[in-house]
Amino acid sequence: MATKLDGEGRATALAALQDRGWTLVDGRDAITKRFVFNDFNAAFGWMTRAALVAEQMNHHPEWFNVYKTVEVTLATHDVGGLSDLDVKLAEKMDVLAG
Numbered sequence: 367m368a369t370k371l372d373g374e375g376r377a378t379a380l381a382a383l384q385d386r387g388w389t390l391v392d393g394r395d396a397i398t399k400r401f402v403f404n405d406f407n408a409a410f411g412w413m414t415r416a417a418l419v420a421e422q423m424n425h426h427p428e429w430f431n432v433y434k435t436v437e438v439t440l441a442t443h444d445v446g447g448l449s450d451l452d453v454k455l456a457e458k459m460d461v462l463a464g
């Protein structure tokens with residue numbers, strides 16, 4: 367079960383995410399990041415690996431791919447905003463992107 371972020375834990379998690387290029391989405395409680403790879407193969411390979419992680423977590427991204435760019439938005443629909451699962455998936459995506 368996801369735990370909605372709040373208070374000091376939320377501030378600390380958001381600060382770390384923002385240091386790695388994630389930003390808050392205007393008008394909703396979600397984070398977003400644009401990943402740019404060398405080519406489509408790299409982008410889609412990363413999406414495939416991230417999709418397997420997401421499925422294992424039962425926590426799924428909103429994302430949009432054009433050629434070598436992937437725009438990712440993370441939020442937890444079950445809690446109506448950001449949760450610990452968004453932080454974990456963002457970290458895994460960053461690690462997979464290298």
Ligand SMILES: C[C@H](O)[C@H](O)[C@H]1CNC2=NC(N)=NC(=O)C2=N1
Pocket residue numbers: 424425426427441442443444445
């Ligand atoms: C029933 C199922 O476990 C839920 O709908 C899961 C699936 N994946 C999910 N992904 C995201 N991003 N948020 C959710 O709240 C969510 N809930």
